[in-house]
Amino acid sequence: MQQLGQLQHSVELWRGLGSQVADLLELTSLAIETGDESVADELSVETAAAAASLAKAEMALTLSGPYDDRPAILTIHSGAGGTDSHDWVEMLTGMYAGWATTGSRPVQVLNTAYGDEAGLRTSTLEIGGLHAFGYLNAEVGVHRLVRISPFDPARRRQTSFARVEVLPSAVDDDPEVEVRADDLKMDFFRSSGPGGQNVQKVASAVRLTHIPTGIVVTCQTERSQHQNRDYAMRILRAKLLALREEERAQELSALRGDRVSAEWGNQIRSYVLHPYKSTDSSKPGW
Structure with missing residues (x-):
């Protein structure tokens, strides 16, 4: 059950990042099509947050040793x-x-x-x-x-x-x-x-x-x-x-x-x- 919980956490994390990036791309495309520059600041902030989350998730991928997930x-x-x-x-x-x-x-x-x-x-x-x-x-x-x-x-x-x-x-x-x-x-x-x-x-x-x-x-x-x-x-x-x-x-x-x-x-x-x-x-x- 502990291993299952850890795997579920990992899957949810990467699916969430994928969904977040997809939403940002869609919003960016829409803003370009309509010429709406008012969302530029919001996109900048959300993109930086997504990049930080991605960097943290990539760091976790390096911790793949047999005991890395233990206390x-x-x-x-x-x-x-x-x-x-x-x-x-x-x-x-x-x-x-x-x-x-x-x-x-x-x-x-x-x-x-x-x-x-x-x-x-x-x-x-x-x-x-x-x-x-x-x-x-x-x-x-x-x-x-x-x-x-x-x-x-x-x-x-x-x-x-x-x-x-x-x-x-x-x-x-x-x-x-x-x-x-x-x-x-x-x-x-x-x-x-x-x-x-x-x-x-x-x-x-x-x-x-x-x-x-x-x-x-x-x-x-x-x-x-x-x-x-x-x-x-x-x-x-x-x-x-x-x-x-x-x-x-x-x-x-x-x-x-x-x-x-x-x-x-x-x-x-x-x-x-x-x-x-x-x-x-x-x-x-x-």
Whole structure:
């Protein structure tokens, strides 16, 4: 039913574009025949809208991978840079959550681990919506930030790194992912970071170990032990799906990219909030 719904959406989209273009052509021909120039502005606006819709639909055609239409599980790990890298993880988390919210995509925070002084050591989000994994898969890699550190009293420039990992979410009945209860080891511990007395004093955090593969997943976001276990299972199933792909076709790099250390020389994108050289100290630069 999910596949049927996606196909129906695609068919309706292209039929709608075809009908829209046909109407514009007919209106244009009629205006030329009658010499009516009053509709020129209206035709210009509607043509631009049709062109934008077409460009968006053509972009969706490129997202034809086997998992591009699935929700994405996005994990951000801090790298070199100390406290600034933790703050960078929190900034990236907000950036991706904002992107999803702007596009009316559902966002669920699956796990967060707080830094010692500020920010996050790691965060995991599940982002849904049409072709979520297809769009976010391009974000895999090391992201570099250059700025004046707000944590340095001397106000020196600091470079920090974070690694973004994106996995396709595994569906409940996915035949490629089978998790047996005998293959799981479950541990409970107290969560760290802010969240109130219940989070810090009750063993609500969950650590799942998949014994056959050695994959370990930790979740401590929620106050409910049951909820944390559910989130951890979702992350584990996504990791197992990626692992099955690696074993079967050596395509893990296409799913989440090569594992590289988050440091100099490995970044895929740099964000510079301060110039290397400034000609006018009174004006901020980018």
